[in-house]
Amino acid sequence: MSALTYLEAIRQGLWEEMERDNSVFLLGEDIGEYGGAFKLTAGFLDHFGADRVVDTPLSEAAFVGAAIGAAIMGLRPIVEMQFADFISCAYDQIVNYAAKARYRWGAAVPMVIRGPSGGGVHGGPFHSTNPEVPFVHTPGLKVIVPSTPYDAKGLIKAAIRDPDPVIFFEHKLLYRRIRGEVPESDYVIPLGTASVARVGRDISIITYGAMVHVALEAAAQLALEDIEIEVIDLRCLSPLDTHAVLNSVRKTNRVIVLHEDNRTAGFGGELAAVIAEKGFDYLAAPIVRITAPDCPVPYSPPLERAFLPDKSSVTIAVRRLLQY
Amino acid sequence: MRVSPKSAYKLLYFMKLMRQLENRIEVLYRQGKIVGGVYVGRGQEAISVGSAILTKPGDVICPSHRDLGAFLIRGIEPWVVVAQYLGRIDGPTRGRDGNTHMGSLKHNVVSYISSMAGVVPVASGVALSFKYRHESRVVLCYFGEGATSRGEWHEALNFSAVFKLPVVYICGNNQYAYSTPITRQMAVEHVADRGSAYAIPTTIVDGNDVLAVREATGIAIARARRQQGPTLIECKTFRMGGHSASDAADYVPKHILHAWQQKDPIARFEKFVLQKRLVSQKGLTDIDDLIGRVVDDAVRRAEKSPFPDPSTLLEGVDGTTAKVRSAHSSGAHE
Secondary structure (H helix, E strand, O other), X not given: OEEEEHHHHHHHHHHHXXXXXXXXXXXXXXXXXXXXXXXXXXXXXXXXXXXXXEEOOOOHHHHHHHHHHHHHOOOEEEEEOOOHHHHHHHHHHHHXXXXXXXXHHOOOOOOEEEEEEOOOOOOOOOOOOOOOHHHHOOOXXXXXXXXXXXXHHHHHHHXXXXXXXXXXXXXXXXXXXXXXXXXXXXXXXXXXXXXXXXXXXXXXXXXOOOHHHHHHHHHHHHHOOOOOEEEEEOOEEEOOOHHHHHHHHHHHOOEEEEEEEEOOOOHHHHHHHHHHHHHHHHOOOOOEEEEEOOOOOOOOHHHHHHHOOOHHHHHHHHHHHHHO | OOOOHHHHHHHHHHHHHHHHHHHHHHHHHHOOOOOOOOOOOOXXXXXXXXXXXXXXXXXXXXXXXXXXXXXXXXXXXXXXXXXXXXXXXXXXXXXXXXXXXOOEHHHOEOOOOOOOOXXXXXXXXXXXXXXXXXXXXXXXXXXXXXXXXXXXXXXXXXXXXXXXXXEXXXXXXXXXXXXXXXXXXXXXXXXXXXXXXXXXXXXXXXXXXXXXXXXXXHHHHHHHHOOOOOEEEEEEOOOOOOOOOOOOOOOOOHHHHHHHHOOOHHHHHHHHHHHOOOOOHHHHHHHHHHHHHHHHHHXXXXXXXXXXXXXHOOOOOOOOOHHHHHHHOOOOXX
8 A cells, every 4th residue: 555646546447447458548638748737647658559559630529539439449448638628529429329339239339538527726717626516417327426546546446347328527626735545456346336424423424535534534523522523525426326425324314515616407406316216214414515606616715715615514514413 | 333133233222222211200100000200311312322332341320310221231230220210119110119219339420319319429439449459340421401500510520530430421402401591501502612621532422323422522532531521422312202201391392303204313314324334224114113012011011010118118218227227216107
């Protein structure tokens, strides 16, 4: 075991998979010579060569489409979106081509699209979004949102080995801020399994990505007041580990769904619906959503701080919910 | 242009098969047996047939909706095509999609999608896989002139040109994209003019001359196999009918339609093979008889194919979690 950053863990996962399987290769803007906008693939070009680390034109639809074509022919491409926000430029390719190919004509599309997502880095409206929902809503795609170095490595490896198109949203705020123990051995985390990030009895917070850390900070503070929060880290939004969500709600009877994406029709709405449909009898209080408000992610620090859910948004909501 | 009797026979057979099969498919549509869209390539048969005829088994084709001849040449059987249109389980999509929205990896046919040009970047990826594995295979990628206005088309041609990928782009310029005439589609005169933006060599051919299409494709395939990169072939043609079987195409001036009727690619090639004594008059009659039987058999056999079982609705959405999904789904049926 060694302590790696979240970024190093993803990098190690990619590296090991490329060593293990010759059909795995990388495509994206500035990933070779330059090593990627976040330097995640620095050194890959020298080690694996230009056939397997492909610097592409500024052309999301083309390189995602190219990845789809290569995947149909049996390769395992990994696409890097320079920022997850730009994934909209390849929406047709992902949603109309990749997602439907297996269902329509039985063509497997084993590809991964990595996208640095999320705010908190003053990236402004085009370098900060959390565009998971349209992809979670699309049958045929899998959507991963890791929060820890251990999970990030195990999940990227699982994504690469998966037979379907997988969208892997890496939270860029976590890249160098989060460090954790990561085994040097080969391991994968099965897609569709949530983890219990903190065990508690009073309230369940169901969350993912960077918000897991916000929930844990809030939980640590509330524990001083003998309020025990359970934090469920979904890790994967599609397929969703409904079982883990309901198990926690059954235990605590109070639930907050927390995400960094905008509120309306965000993933929290789906979670609330699942809990209301299948866990209504467990509930002692209404389901609470904590999300970003319905506006683009702003640039200026006071505005961005006001936009992002933080520790105090959670502690305030927890106290209110306990009084219900 | 030299063509052997055997090649002439094959070209004629597939052009006529495409025409007759699509004629019958339109009948099935009018009879209410085909319930979805029908988009035929009447008048454009020389393009898909004259090009796909040159592919080797390892080559991949990405045909569009007026390229049935290419599917047939790659070995997708007529009755399977009819089953696809009828929504039966023996179509390549097992009833999950209709008309020529189909692919078959066994036949190295990669499906197009309805957002035109959507398959063009995918074709680049297929070609990239050939380069990756150092294989001497090529991709034939088809589209109409309308698709060349899409961003995906431009991105894909640029991508293929940058990496010198073995793709042959074949544009069936039939001058109308649904009701939109080419003058409203592009300010350049020819689709081929767009190639220069990507340093892709282009050729303009008479798309109603099967031998001209074949010759241009042969040159482009040879370039691709020599790793000299993509070529764009613009085949000038005309859509002899509506966009779909439900479109009367009243917006097309009649005199233009009549002028193009004189250039029918099948009638022209028939005349050519008779003149050159490549196929006899009796040979032509035999082809027509054979195709009549093939089409009858295709419909008969396809109509015997069952409809898909509704219980299979969720099968094949993804490769690992179909069962997990259905167990978790809380859809409208619960």
